[in-house]
Amino acid sequence: MKYTRILTVGALMASLAACSAGPAGKAELCESFDQLGTQLLSGNGIGNPLFRAADSLGDVAERYSAQNLGSDAKSLHAIADSDGTDSNELRNATMNIAKICGHPLGLG
Incomplete structure (x- = not known):
């Protein structure tokens, strides 16, 4: 009985993860981009939400x-794993995303 529950919970979590791991569209990309910009302007807060x-x-x-945004993704992950960043580094890391979303980081 225990194992059935564990397997059911595991299958449910895997299916939920698969739903959020599909291809991303422009709306999802720009929403996440704007969330980063908002966080940049409001400061880090507790637990480093900027990272x-x-x-x-x-x-x-x-x-x-x-579009392939691999270089932006790589730069953003490097920033997230670092000890610090600034607005210039974040803007440089999101230049291609900014072009897609139609505005620079923090101005959406």
Whole structure:
């Protein structure tokens, strides 16, 4: 009985993860981009939400289906794993995303 529950919970979690891991469209990309910009303007806060937002945008950029954003994703993941960053580094890491979304980081 225990194993059945564990397998059921595991299958449910895997299916939920698969739903969010599909290709990303422009709306999802730009929403994540704007969330990073908002976090940049509001400051880091507790638990470094700026770095989580950078990592999240990197994940979405990897899944963006209309254009290869691998270099942006790689830069964002490197920033997320670092000890610090600044607005220039984040803007440089999101230049291709900014072109797609039609505005620079923090101005959406």
